[in-house]
Amino acid sequence: xxxxxxxxxxxxxxxxxxxxxxxxxxxxxxxxxxxxxxxxxxxxxxxxxxxxxxxxxxxxxxxxxxxxxxxxxxxxxxxxxxxxxxxxxxxxxxxxxxxxxxxxxxxxxxxxxxxxxxxxxxxxxxxxxxxxxxxxxxxxxxxxxxxxxxxxxxxxxxxxxxxxxxxxxxxxxxxxxxxxxxxxxxxxxxxxxxxxxxxxxxxxxxxxxxxxxxxxxxxxxxxxxxxxxxxxxxxxxxxxxxxxxxxxxxxxxxxxxxxxxxxxxxxxxxx
Numbered sequence: 001x002x003x004x005x006x007x008x009x010x011x012x013x014x015x016x017x018x019x020x021x022x023x024x025x026x027x028x029x030x031x032x033x034x035x036x037x038x039x040x041x042x043x044x045x046x047x048x049x050x051x052x053x054x055x056x057x058x059x060x061x062x063x064x065x066x067x068x069x070x071x072x073x074x075x076x077x078x079x080x081x082x083x084x085x086x087x088x089x090x091x092x093x094x095x096x097x098x099x100x101x102x103x104x105x106x107x108x109x110x111x112x113x114x115x116x117x118x119x120x121x122x123x124x125x126x127x128x129x130x131x132x133x134x135x136x137x138x139x140x141x142x143x144x145x146x147x148x149x150x151x152x153x154x155x156x157x158x159x160x161x162x163x164x165x166x167x168x169x170x171x172x173x174x175x176x177x178x179x180x181x182x183x184x185x186x187x188x189x190x191x192x193x194x195x196x197x198x199x200x201x202x203x204x205x206x207x208x209x210x211x212x213x214x215x216x217x218x219x220x221x222x223x224x225x226x227x228x229x230x231x232x233x234x235x236x237x238x239x240x241x242x243x244x245x246x247x248x249x250x251x252x253x254x255x256x257x258x259x260x261x262x263x264x265x266x267x268x269x270x271x
Contacts, residue, residue, distance in 0.1 A: 031159030031198035103226030130242035131225030145186035148207035
């Protein structure tokens with residue numbers, strides 16, 4: 001297949017998975033959809049203003065970069081940004097995926113600035129979540145997002161393979177089936193809806209222009225890991241926290257790795 005044919009196929013797919021109206025039937029088939037101009041201009045302006053104030057006051061001079069996930073912001077968000085997921089557009093979108101009863105799983109920011117400019121390897125999110133696998137993220141752009149500042153790429157239809165059985169960098173060449181890779185450009189106010197099993201990655205920020213995305217994970221309201229009801233009513237009366245999951249195990253792969261690393265450090269004489 002020639003490069004021109006590949007580029008034409010990619011453009012056709014990009015056109016299919018984006019628009020000003022969310023299309024749940026397309027999302028179910030592709031595992032990803034870009035909603036253009038999803039956030040009302042006045043609300044977007046409020047969020048951008050709050051972000052700029054927050055970044056200048058708390059982050060510009062330096063921030064606590066997570067070694068496990070450098071793009072994930074660890075500092076506490078100001079209230080207006082912390083409660084973004086309560087905007088009605090999210091419930092309206094998610095109810096077309098999950099039905100009328102929708103809950104929050106997690107809300108954070110994933111940014112690429114001078115402190116975390118590097119690429120993020122190809123992965124799926126399902127392996128890092130607790131509770132049921134029926135989850136999806138909405139990535140809301142507060143800045144322009146393009147290939148120069150670390151845009152996300154999505155492998156269209158890869159969610160159909162489900163959870164792959166481990167966590168880490170996916171090798172797409174190990175599969176007989178090949179998925180079309182798309183890297184949509186986002187303008188402020190656009191958001192991406194992504195199934196949590198969809199493979200995705202991002203390139204490095206080489207332009208120096210900050211890439212600012214809110215990453216909010218939603219799920220049906222019958223999941224016991226729900227943090228807050230977004231729409232409808234709870235469909236479960238049992239709940240537990242997805243934080244610090246190793247506390248739920250007497251023995252596990254992670255606990256064995258922790259024990260092994262401790263032994264190796266002791267043998268090497270390092271703290």
